[in-house]
Amino acid sequence: MNQNALKEIETVATNVEVRKFGMRDKVGYLFGDFGNDFFFMLVSSFLMVYYTDIFNINAATVGILFLIARVWDAVADVTWGRFIDTRKPTKHGKFKPWILRMSFPLVLSGVLMFVKIPGMSDGFYLAYAFITYLVWGTLYSTVNIPYGSMASVITNDPVERTTLSTFRTMGAMLAALIINVVGPLILFVNNKADADRFLLGAILFGILSISCYVACYKLSTERVVMSETKEQKTNWGKTVKSLLKNKPLISILMASLTFMMLTMLIGAVNVYLFKDYFGSASSLSVVGFIQTAVVFLAIPLVKPMVDKFGKKETAATGMLLAAVVYTLLYFLPTLTTVQFIIISAFGMFGFAFFNIVVWAFVTDVIDYHEYVTGLREDGTVYSIYSFARKVGQAVAGGIGGVAISAIGYNAALKEQTQDTLEGIYTLGTLVPGVIYLVIFLILVFLYPLNKQRTNQLAMDLAERRKDNN
Template identity: 65%
Template structure:
């Protein structure tokens, strides 16, 4: 079958039978606001909650680590249950997914604020119990918003380029929220290098209100265009049948493996970079430069990404990025005794490479959702997205200790102000050779195993449009 461009779906009737506007900048901005809101909660917690628990509530770091592991595994299972629940709901005038973002964003904002409530004069047992209850509750509320938000991209448009744009704008929203939190947050919450509990709570309230406004903007500006007849919901089989089909979904399985390797690798890079610049280059302040480079490369890649995806496709563009990243991390490893400046210059090119995968990953997910519909004849956006989210959270729970295990394995001595040459060489290897090899493996998976190239994605979209037209 030759390459067939999908028919435009912008003139179809949306929820409620009304003609809907074409996909455009409103949808992009609205989808950006969704992850902007997500990360005003998620990134704030990732950046400051552990310090709040240890320094304000007096909970030990080991107890906090256990809490995070338990909660993340609990979240992984609730993701799947909530995804299945969402798919069983009927489509409303707002669509299937936007109503849940609207309904659950307020409970999410309330629970994210409760995490940082200063409660003086209580026992250690109370603080630990409070942390468990509020953190697990927050994770549950985050799931109720994030699963419909992530699933919604697959029904905003069926066009591959539109979905790439949504993935790009989603990443932009996350990066912008991260910049605001990581730049402004520390300036407000720390006084004389110590976290102030009242200031931390104030920041949580302000960012919570910003998150709520962002979610409302997401609901207001986006439009769900792909709507299937309600009889499809009635024909859905058991959850066992669904998961049997998911196991046959080769694109889902392969992109899950590639995504998990990428995520674990980037988490390892983030953990090891602290020791690389602190101990190897003796310049911990340079870590802020690394953070700016990573953000800058993402925004620099955006205009290039649009051109490459339109010409070559998502799989092909992500593959180019992975081999570029791998090549420059190999260069870093094989050129000895680099100055920190030279290292940062070469690192910039490597980060520019893996920015492409970061920007298109969510578009890959929408394609595997379509493939599930192609295999089964059933549209289960939230279930497929939830399975993807489940795997990522299990991976995050496992990956959380990778950096620590790796640093310990090379003989790092935390009690010493200086490290041996062998340890420094080990740090440098972890920071360069390991990422180079991992990015190469991801490249090979994309090129030789992941089946949805540009042509197949186009053919898949056309097949689904024809099937949906036949059932109307």
């Protein structure tokens, strides 16, 4: 592949030499998701217990709030993505200025979620929770959509985009480690949620979040910029029609949504698998640590593998490995807890590759959209992807509970029946094995952008942009 052809795109729009893509961009992009996930992980892990234990809101009501918020966030994503695409680029780029502008109100709204005004009624706390959570979710879209869209304009090189996806995953994993390890030490007093401690934690994590957003803004450089005089006006009808015909987008959405829903199912089922089937709830912390560790083991392998084989091929191979491992576990029901964890680690290692490169798939889909339509609509395409994921999250939110209920789980029993235990084991092994195989098949047979086509797409766009300037 002619790498020079890919590099030409970075300066063709402005005819001004810019700093070459390098470690500074990777670290800057890492800081973006690092900043995102300080609050995203805090909300995901601890907001429910804050609402139930401090605001005294019924858990079912909290579930309804989360469902409404996910649907609303999905709409906000598309609205903001479309808005971003109608803005003219500034001298600092089209996307990263919005990250800086909106990060301050985003973090402020995040802190406000964890403010408890003493002496108010239950109705007030319920209304306060709804308003502040919905505002935070809306403002999260105003930062996350430009952040996700920015990857496609930092570099045009498919392999370099993979490294951005890798560093984004690293940022998310680092934030998750800090929140899940340090968070409980700050937020709880004598094993109980403490309102003052939650506010302190929100302020501390908010300061860290702002610092990360500023670092992302300072270190990242947007290079792929459409010429302002040649830029076409966006047409929503044309965009929707082209998105429905965008086979790479549809197929990667299918794979990503299936993977996300399975991840939520496994997260729910693993609690019962280790607590009831293996009788070792404490092993869950070991599993969580291993799942993070295998991601960091996979990270240094991703770039050389993508460079040699391609993103599609690397992710598909990982999915096949995960499918084989989890299916094998189904036929080994007499394993000890330690043996099960060791073998399942190979499956986690397999699906880690998909998890690492998934965001790089999205940048290729954005390029394909431009190739077909002639329109550069990074924000719109990325927001459609984010919209679908959030709708999927809303739909899949109760999938674990439904599955556990379907196999006859009864919380009132001291010990579950043998049929229920076998059902739990099947949900934790065979079901993931089959679904990972389905994702493998989607990638192999439906997703069209293999290594050769991805590289050719990048070069064709480079040549087209040269001709247009």
